[in-house]
Amino acid sequence: MERKPEWLRVRYNQEAVEEVARLMGELKLNTVCKEANCPNLGECYRKHTATFMILGSECTRNCRFCNVTAGHPLPPDPDEPENVAAAVKRLGLRHVVLTCPTRDDLPDGGAGQFAATLEAIRASCPGTTVETLISDMKLDTKALDTVIAARPEVLNHNVETVRELQKAVRPQADYQRSLAVLRYCKEKAPAMLTKTGFMVGLGETEEQIEALMDDVLAAGVDILTIGQYLQPSPQHYPLARYATPEDFARYKEKALSKGFRYVASAPLARSSYKAWEALEGVHDLH
Amino acid sequence: MEKQLSLPRLREEMTSGMLCAWLKEEGEPVEAGEPLYEIETDKVVNQIEATESGVLKKQLREEGDEIAPGEPVAVLETE
Numbered sequence A: 001m002e003r004k005p006e007w008l009r010v011r012y013n014q015e016a017v018e019e020v021a022r023l024m025g026e027l028k029l030n031t032v033c034k035e036a037n038c039p040n041l042g043e044c045y046r047k048h049t050a051t052f053m054i055l056g057s058e059c060t061r062n063c064r065f066c067n068v069t070a071g072h073p074l075p076p077d078p079d080e081p082e083n084v085a086a087a088v089k090r091l092g093l094r095h096v097v098l099t100c101p102t103r104d105d106l107p108d109g110g111a112g113q114f115a116a117t118l119e120a121i122r123a124s125c126p127g128t129t130v131e132t133l134i135s136d137m138k139l140d141t142k143a144l145d146t147v148i149a150a151r152p153e154v155l156n157h158n159v160e161t162v163r164e165l166q167k168a169v170r171p172q173a174d175y176q177r178s179l180a181v182l183r184y185c186k187e188k189a190p191a192m193l194t195k196t197g198f199m200v201g202l203g204e205t206e207e208q209i210e211a212l213m214d215d216v217l218a219a220g221v222d223i224l225t226i227g228q229y230l231q232p233s234p235q236h237y238p239l240a241r242y243a244t245p246e247d248f249a250r251y252k253e254k255a256l257s258k259g260f261r262y263v264a265s266a267p268l269a270r271s272s273y274k275a276w277e278a279l280e281g282v283h284d285l286h
Numbered sequence B: 001m002e003k004q005l006s007l008p009r010l011r012e013e014m015t016s017g018m019l020c021a022w023l024k025e026e027g028e029p030v031e032a033g034e035p036l037y038e039i040e041t042d043k044v045v046n047q048i049e050a051t052e053s054g055v056l057k058k059q060l061r062e063e064g065d066e067i068a069p070g071e072p073v074a075v076l077e078t079e
Helices: A014-026 A041-046 A080-091 A111-124 A141-149 A163-169 A175-188 A206-218 A245-258 A275-284
Strands: A009-012 A051-053 A095-099 A129-133 A154-156 A193-200 A223-228 A262-265 B002-006 B017-022 B035-040 B045-049 B054-059 B072-077
Touching: A009 A041, A014 A041, A014 A080, A080 A095, A080 A111, A095 A111, A095 A275, A111 A129, A111 A141, A129 A275, A141 A175, A154 A275, A163 A206, A175 A193, A175 A206, A193 A206, A193 A245, A193 A275, A206 A245, A223 A245, A223 A275, A245 A262, A262 A275, B035 B072
Parallel strands: A009 B045, A051 A095, A095 A129, A129 A154, A154 A193, A193 A223, A223 A262
Antiparallel strands: B002 B072, B017 B035, B035 B045, B054 B072
């Protein structure tokens, strides 16, 4: 195993982690923090924040970068929307990120559960903003309409990597389809912020990164996140390189100069990491 | 009172992690929340925080050791 660069250091406090994990266990909830083996789990749990993974912990796809288990997921839990709302209340979250494994097995791709969870959060925590980090839902516009109609403040869908590496990294997804999801959502609800993210360190070139930025910007994306790919295990897609903090600063500058409204670019930046900062950052521009 | 500190399970599938550095020497005081040692796992280097204050009485493992979750790593003298 290649030694980790000094900027990939994170803090871990067992008590804080166990406290949030206990709450999730009590309410039968999953977090992508745990399922994706997120390096920021310790920091986020310590701050009493987490990203909820609704619709189970097993995914119907098998992307080669991702730590979420591929399998045959269970039907949606009807109590989940209320349980998420209860956890949001107990954690006192002002901004919630909801995500899911890809549910190609469900006719609506899980859109109904997103809408129900949003509604439950709105009912019990009226001041809380919500970000939905969705799968491509096979570009089913009816499913996307269901999510949009629930009026999340931010709609996020990750392109994950440059066009050239899509097949190798996320074989059951499609770059153009992901762009189409982002474009459709923006056209349907222009006031809703849209967001996407990608990883570096999979073997992409600077030119390919720039082309990706141009493509997602053309799809109307407001917020961009850029982070280091970290290989979850030797069985996952091989790591090509560690980009330096200076590289990430350069990507950020480049993206902002192209016209994104907010860019989070850092080695440990993740789609939902400090997501409220992006929302506030965009609103400060108004 | 002496308290044995074990390596937490940093993730569910974790089988072991490598102790890359001690951040406190034996005999040094430690505040709750201060990082005590570093464990390298697949993705990152984790700085494990002390969950209570005391004095680091003994380092039970050496830098470079592979440690399984639950195995004792240090002895902390608490009040």
